[in-house]
Amino acid sequence: MASVARRNLFEDLPRFLVAQAGIVFAVSLVTIQNGILNGFTRSTTVLIDRSQVDVWVSAQEMVNLQLTLPIPAALVNEVANIEGVERTEPLITRSTLWRSSTGQISPIQMFGFDPNSQLFRIGPLSAGTLNDLNQPYTLIPDKANLDSLRVQRVGDTGTVNSLPARIVGLTQDTQSIASGTFVFTSTANANAFLTSGFTSSTNCQVLPQGGLDCRTITERTPQAPPQAPRPLRASDTITYVLVKAKPGQDVQALKQRIEATLPGIRAFTRQEMAQRNRNYWVQRTGIGFILGLGATVGVVVGMVVVGQILYSSVADHLKEFGTLKAMGASDWLIYRIILEQAVWMGIIGFIPSLGLCLALGAWTYATQGITILITPLTATGVLALTLGMCVGSALFAIQKVMHVDPAIVFKA
Numbered sequence: 001m002a003s004v005a006r007r008n009l010f011e012d013l014p015r016f017l018v019a020q021a022g023i024v025f026a027v028s029l030v031t032i033q034n035g036i037l038n039g040f041t042r043s044t045t046v047l048i049d050r051s052q053v054d055v056w057v058s059a060q061e062m063v064n065l066q067l068t069l070p071i072p073a074a075l076v077n078e079v080a081n082i083e084g085v086e087r088t089e090p091l092i093t094r095s096t097l098w099r100s101s102t103g104q105i106s107p108i109q110m111f112g113f114d115p116n117s118q119l120f121r122i123g124p125l126s127a128g129t130l131n132d133l134n135q136p137y138t139l140i141p142d143k144a145n146l147d148s149l150r151v152q153r154v155g156d157t158g159t160v161n162s163l164p165a166r167i168v169g170l171t172q173d174t175q176s177i178a179s180g181t182f183v184f185t186s187t188a189n190a191n192a193f194l195t196s197g198f199t200s201s202t203n204c205q206v207l208p209q210g211g212l213d214c215r216t217i218t219e220r221t222p223q224a225p226p227q228a229p230r231p232l233r234a235s236d237t238i239t240y241v242l243v244k245a246k247p248g249q250d251v252q253a254l255k256q257r258i259e260a261t262l263p264g265i266r267a268f269t270r271q272e273m274a275q276r277n278r279n280y281w282v283q284r285t286g287i288g289f290i291l292g293l294g295a296t297v298g299v300v301v302g303m304v305v306v307g308q309i310l311y312s313s314v315a316d317h318l319k320e321f322g323t324l325k326a327m328g329a330s331d332w333l334i335y336r337i338i339l340e341q342a343v344w345m346g347i348i349g350f351i352p353s354l355g356l357c358l359a360l361g362a363w364t365y366a367t368q369g370i371t372i373l374i375t376p377l378t379a380t381g382v383l384a385l386t387l388g389m390c391v392g393s394a395l396f397a398i399q400k401v402m403h404v405d406p407a408i409v410f411k412a
Contacts, residue, residue, distance in 0.1 A: 022305030023349030029298030039371035045274040057241035070237035087244040100150035107180035112190020128169020143170040192229035342394035
């Protein structure tokens, strides 16, 4: 009966192509929505997952990687003295403003770390080296963010707060879709950038009725920086203490020991830190719901299209099905023909849609730095969903032949 199913499927080629176009659209919509959701959640934790940090130490109020309160830099040494800790490093992250050489501003999320860090890892560099960050007032952004910073190449300059900044390298695959532009620098540079202050001026006018009307204007103006930013001091503030546990040390036990030794702080394992970020962006912001809704719409569209095509195909071949029944064919045999048509439609529609989504994902990553993550597990799940969608639609078409009278063959 497989040849009958294929013959019915390819008999009317224009109708078949229209059906496949609908399936490709529906499957592509489902795949892209899931890929964006996977890429989105991955991008929010890529710096955490890539790190070699066993425990992240933060303020108690920490909500996600970027939304937290500062902690004193003195904690770096205090945590280092706790039993089971092999190494500690500071990490500074805070949002601020970048001003390009043409005067255009854009939000940035600055990360300050030790360029010789053994714990914090940024993405692979496509230009420059991490040692270049040891130069005063230098930055490394993700190459996908050059347009948002209004720069074109390594060596371009701008201003962060009241200090000039120079781009000395480019990284890739670091940017979170949900956040402002990521830029990386040393802890000394980050501390200088983020603590550079405002300049204020006050203008006063004598009012006609007497008295003064004074207004203070506060703005950031570029200032000539000192020769080099000073090293981080214990009195400065940081965002996280990154902890590497000694070999053989139980990370959960170390986390609890840190929290018991230093009241007022929180400690998270790398897995807990990543999960906390994923939960925030997917659940608390509603992004997961929106993307899931888009995937659901794709399934509904696909089922409507496939169901309509299969129903029309069955209606056009009622006499053939009546002939099979008159010859003694069982209902199950006829159902198999319809179900096999649905399976073939699903497989033939899935293959081009997957290729289209992979090509689209490569284009968005190359041009926008946005990852549409389609894993083998995702592709397998979408294939199963596609087949289920097509088989589910076939059940509606089957209803048409359930009560076919074999005598229809002999009617004029």
